[in-house]
Amino acid sequence: MPGITREEVAHLARLARLELKGEELDHFAGQLDDIIGAVARVSEVADQDVPPTSHPLPLTNVMRADEVRPSLTPEQALSGAPAQEQQRFKVPQILGED
Amino acid sequence: MTVTDLVSYEDALASYDPVMGLEVHVELGTKTKMFCGCSTELKQDANSQTCPVCLGLPGALPVVNEIGVESAIKIGLALNCEIAEWCRFARKNYFYPDMPKNFQTSQYDEPIAYNGYLDVQLEDGETFRVQIERAHMEEDTGKSTHVGGATGRIQGASHSLLDYNRAGIPLIEIVTKPIEGAGVRAPEVAKAYVAELRELIKALGVSEARMEMGQMRCDVNLSLRPNGTETFGTRSETKNVNSLRSVERAARFEIQRHAAVLSSGGTVVQETRHFHEEDGSTTAGRIKDNAEDYRYFPEPDLVPVAPAREWVEELRKGLPELPRLRRNRLKEEWGVSEHDMQSILNAGAVDLIVATTDAGAPSDQARKWWMGELARNANETGRGLDELPITPAQVARVAELVAAGDLNDKLARQVIEGVLAGEGDPDTVVEKRGLKVVSDEGALSTAVDEAIAANAAVADKIRGGKVAAAGALVGAVMKATRGQADAARVRELILEKLGVEG
Numbered sequence: 132m133p134g135i136t137r138e139e140v141a142h143l144a145r146l147a148r149l150e151l152k153g154e155e156l157d158h159f160a161g162q163l164d165d166i167i168g169a170v171a172r173v174s175e176v177a178d179q180d181v182p183p184t185s186h187p188l189p190l191t192n193v194m195r196a197d198e199v200r201p202s203l204t205p206e207q208a209l210s211g212a213p214a215q216e217q218q219r220f221k222v223p224q225i226l227g228e229d
Numbered sequence: 230m231t232v233t234d235l236v237s238y239e240d241a242l243a244s245y246d247p248v249m250g251l252e253v254h255v256e257l258g259t260k261t262k263m264f265c266g267c268s269t270e271l272k273q274d275a276n277s278q279t280c281p282v283c284l285g286l287p288g289a290l291p292v293v294n295e296i297g298v299e300s301a302i303k304i305g306l307a308l309n310c311e312i313a314e315w316c317r318f319a320r321k322n323y324f325y326p327d328m329p330k331n332f333q334t335s336q337y338d339e340p341i342a343y344n345g346y347l348d349v350q351l352e353d354g355e356t357f358r359v360q361i362e363r364a365h366m367e368e369d370t371g372k373s374t375h376v377g378g379a380t381g382r383i384q385g386a387s388h389s390l391l392d393y394n395r396a397g398i399p400l401i402e403i404v405t406k407p408i409e410g411a412g413v414r415a416p417e418v419a420k421a422y423v424a425e426l427r428e429l430i431k432a433l434g435v436s437e438a439r440m441e442m443g444q445m446r447c448d449v450n451l452s453l454r455p456n457g458t459e460t461f462g463t464r465s466e467t468k469n470v471n472s473l474r475s476v477e478r479a480a481r482f483e484i485q486r487h488a489a490v491l492s493s494g495g496t497v498v499q500e501t502r503h504f505h506e507e508d509g510s511t512t513a514g515r516i517k518d519n520a521e522d523y524r525y526f527p528e529p530d531l532v533p534v535a536p537a538r539e540w541v542e543e544l545r546k547g548l549p550e551l552p553r554l555r556r557n558r559l560k561e562e563w564g565v566s567e568h569d570m571q572s573i574l575n576a577g578a579v580d581l582i583v584a585t586t587d588a589g590a591p592s593d594q595a596r597k598w599w600m601g602e603l604a605r606n607a608n609e610t611g612r613g614l615d616e617l618p619i620t621p622a623q624v625a626r627v628a629e630l631v632a633a634g635d636l637n638d639k640l641a642r643q644v645i646e647g648v649l650a651g652e653g654d655p656d657t658v659v660e661k662r663g664l665k666v667v668s669d670e671g672a673l674s675t676a677v678d679e680a681i682a683a684n685a686a687v688a689d690k691i692r693g694g695k696v697a698a699a700g701a702l703v704g705a706v707m708k709a710t711r712g713q714a715d716a717a718r719v720r721e722l723i724l725e726k727l728g729v730e731g
Binding site: 148191192194197198201203211218220221 | 267274275284292293295296297315322326374376383386389391522524531536
């Protein structure tokens with residue numbers, strides 16, 4: 132079983148915008164390893180004739196007619212926003228100074 | 230800002246062979262968004278067209294727009310693609326506030342259409358086949374406004390404001406395979422491809438594909454390899470090149486820039502670049518994330534799309550004549566040169582001329598008015614031909630009046646001017662302005678007699694056989710009748726009265 136490395140955890144943490152301390156990286160590497168190991172056992176019992184499943188229900192082509200339905204009002208849409216300005220969602224600086 | 234080193238285009242092509250990849254995003258003209266029933270109408274109040282689905286609120290359940298799927302299949306078929314028997318949506322994960330969900334719903338390794346081609350015609354008539362890798366369904370992002378920095382740029386901004394009306398509008402992304410073998414014509418091929426694709430999208434009726442409104446956007450990927458070699462060089466991706474002219478300029482600039490880097494022994498950095506309309510240059514953006522950083526995985530909230538073959542075949546049967554074939558057919562029918570056809574196309578006049586001939590005008594008359602008087606007016610007033618307040622039927626009526634001898638060209642121009650000025654339809658303008666050709670033989674005859682009397686010397690010359698001098702008398706009569714006489718008839722009368730054979 133190839134282990135999840137500390138570097139891989141650090142990479143994932145960066146992508147998920149999580150700030151992890153050194154000991155947490157080690158801790159989660161071990162935990163993730165266990166989880167992936169447990170899930171990997173599914174592959175052991177699934178034979179060639181069992182395709183990977185992404186959707187548990189045998190449904191396809193659930194589509195909607197192209198008809199307009201009422202939207203939220205701007206007030207409702209913005210009601211959960213931590214900050215707003217000019218009827219828009221206000222978000223912190225995206226790029227740093229560099 | 231550092232000045233970018235360039236080598237001349239000719240020198241670049243003498244040593245290197247360009248390879249391009251073009252990614253075009255088309256915003257579909259559906260009434261609603263791709264995964265929810267919010268309206269797609271443009272220019273509405275900020276955040277007035279959102280709902281729990283396109284805001285990514287917990288528990289919201291997306292459902293795909295049927296016309297979105299249908300449009301994707303139509304585009305795929307028109308691009309000679311295979312249509313997937315079964316395909317899924319995928320989440321493309323990234324942190325950027327233009328998508329409130331923190332992912333874009335897209336397609337990853339199962340695009341709805343793949344493996345096609347589009348034949349494009351270059352200005353000299355030569356055809357170049359561009360291979361299509363795939364066309365897949367996805368959704369547009371929200372609109373960001375950056376506050377506190379210089380001229381609305383993200384650099385130096387203190388914060389940003391988001392309007393999610395556009396988030397979730399259906400997009401089809403069309404990706405070419407590497408375009409090889411275009412050589413010195415690569416920028417021209419890029420432009421011709423985007424132009425052809427735009428015509429195709431419009432002909433299919435799935436989008437108006439107005440590039441100036443962002444309904445169609447192009448990314449130009451480009452790399453160079455030394456002439457005679459096979460391996461691709463490192464590419465740059467120039468984002469959001471939003472006019473046909475810019476596509477050509479961006480490709481050309483990148484060829485010159487890459488050549489300068491490579492010939493001085495440097496390496497090209499794989500990065501996104503921004504195109505600048507003002508001077509046609511590009512500047513570095515962010516270093517490209519690797520594909521795995523997006524952590525694509527199948528979208529669990531949307532069930533797979535499995536277009537029935539009967540549906541696909543039905544859509545195939547309903548495809549319109551391809552623009553390139555239609556253009557060539559019309560060129561033959563109208564008897565115009567490749568160059569004239571190109572001008573008509575560039576002016577956006579093809580459909581208008583067709584509609585005018587459908588309304589009964591001969592094609593040469595329809596072309597003459599749309600490409601002459603009307604094109605001039607459109608230019609002067611900064612409008613598209615299709616935005617002029619005159620209909621093809623009205624232009625056809627003007628042509629009809631000219632053919633019947635009720636109007637001459639000069640009067641017809643005044644009629645058109647009147648229609649454009651909102652004075653009513655052609656007959657009303659003729660009536661109100663009193664623009665009928667004077668065909669009353671008595672009135673004309675008197676005017677001719679007067680002109681002959683007033684220009685005795687000229688009349689003598691004509692009597693003596695100088696028929697060409699009749700032009701001066703025709704001019705005098707036209708002046709006297711304020712341009713409302715039938716010039717050909719006036720000339721006949723003059724020669725008749727002076728006893729000379731025309």
